[in-house]
Amino acid sequence: MLASCSGRKGPEGRYPLHYLVWHNRARDLDRELSAKQADIEQLDPRGRTPLHLATTLGHLECARVLLKHGADVGKENRSGWTVLQEAVSTRDLELVQLVLRYRDYQRAVKRLAGIPILLEKLRKAQDFYVEMKWEFTSWVPLVSKICPSDTYKVWKSGQNLRVDTTLLGFDHMTWQRGNRSFVFRGQDTSAVVMEIDHDRRVVYSETLALASHDQEVLLAAVQPTEEQVMGRLTAPVVTTQLDTKNIAFERNKSGILGWRSEKTEMVNGYEAKVYGASNVELITRTRTEHLSDQHKGKSKGSKTPLQSFLGIAEQHVGPNNGVSAPGGPP
Structure with missing residues (x-):
């Protein structure tokens, strides 16, 4: 029986929660979290929280324990994928439903708290x-x-x-x-x-009051339907981000060749210099390892006309994205 991993060496001591998740020891994980001695949002060398690791490996009960203890569903891993996106890629309907439910619950709590x-x-x-x-x-x-x-x-x-x-x-x-x-x-x-x-001529109304909602009531209110879950399991997982690592700024020019000068504009009564930004890429990454051949066929060629017109870069990520090979802890 494991009371605490804090005095142990190796991955078990440096990443106690990740270690328990890796070995799918949900009961020991619950005890470790109840002792409140480990950081539930600690990142492993691959930039994953324990919840990210649990969903990536498809360890449903470990994910359930971490969510019960307040693990943040909104975190992204180092590759830019969310917990929900990792859950969808496992094809596990129950895991996706669990993560989706807690994501909406945490969003509701943050909104009500404000x-x-x-x-x-x-x-x-x-x-x-x-x-x-x-x-x-x-x-x-x-x-x-x-x-x-x-x-x-x-x-x-x-x-x-x-x-x-x-x-x-x-x-x-x-x-x-x-x-x-x-x-x-x-x-x-x-x-x-x-x-x-x-x-x-329709009005949608909602009362926001934190005091009138306990955890069980809110969790029951945000229970996703099977149709909502299946909608995610039959669609590609897509993430879009701006890549600005090669961004460059330079002054815009105005006038005719030979008489060009640095461009300025008046903004709220102030003379403002005008700059142009170049080498900015909009990158869309897509994961389809959870899709059947039928749904993969439907997703091909689904690039929007705007993406095609602007030449948006698209990367397809393989099924082993961000997962260390079996045989040892992270």
Whole structure:
């Protein structure tokens, strides 16, 4: 029986939780975490938390123990994959359902915990009304036509806030439009959040109050359906990031050849220098090891027209991504 790994040498002493996860010793892991002597978010040499390792190896009971003790589902490993993405890649429906449930639970707790702070800031802030107009353009031909633009209208009165918008999202190369209002109504220790769909005349309302939700109630409320889980298990795992390690900045020029000068623009009454950034890559990485041949076939050629037009780099990652070979601890 293992009471503590702190006095032991080797991986068992340096990475006690990872060691127990590697050997799938869920009961010993529970005892070690109950003693509160080990760091539940410690990173191993491959940049993985114990929860990352448990999901990568498909050790369901170890993952259950770590989540019960508060392991952070939102962490990314050194390769940029989340706990949920690693769980999906195991093809284990129950593991994906468990991780998805705790991810949504932790998000809800963080959101509810911020309500008192937000209410206090709203109390102190002056009432106002403001319109924020914004639009994106591009020097790439035709791209400006699909870039979004909108005017946000924001009202603040006491502890109440309202935002009106017409830009709802992006789907199949088209920006989705509608007429929506988002209303935040602050109360003494809680708040009501409403989404008003003016086109359909429908109101979605939710009361946010940390005191009225214990862990079991919240966990029950965020239980994912089997359909939601299967939707993830039948779709590629995709992550997108900006690679700026080779980024370079240089002053933009204006004028005709031979009479060119460094470009400036007026911003809020100030003369501002204009710089250009180059060598920035948008990299999309895709994992499909959890997909059946049928679903892999569907995912091929699913690159969006925008990705193809802009030449976005895409990397396909093999099934052994970030997993050390069996036969020894991490």
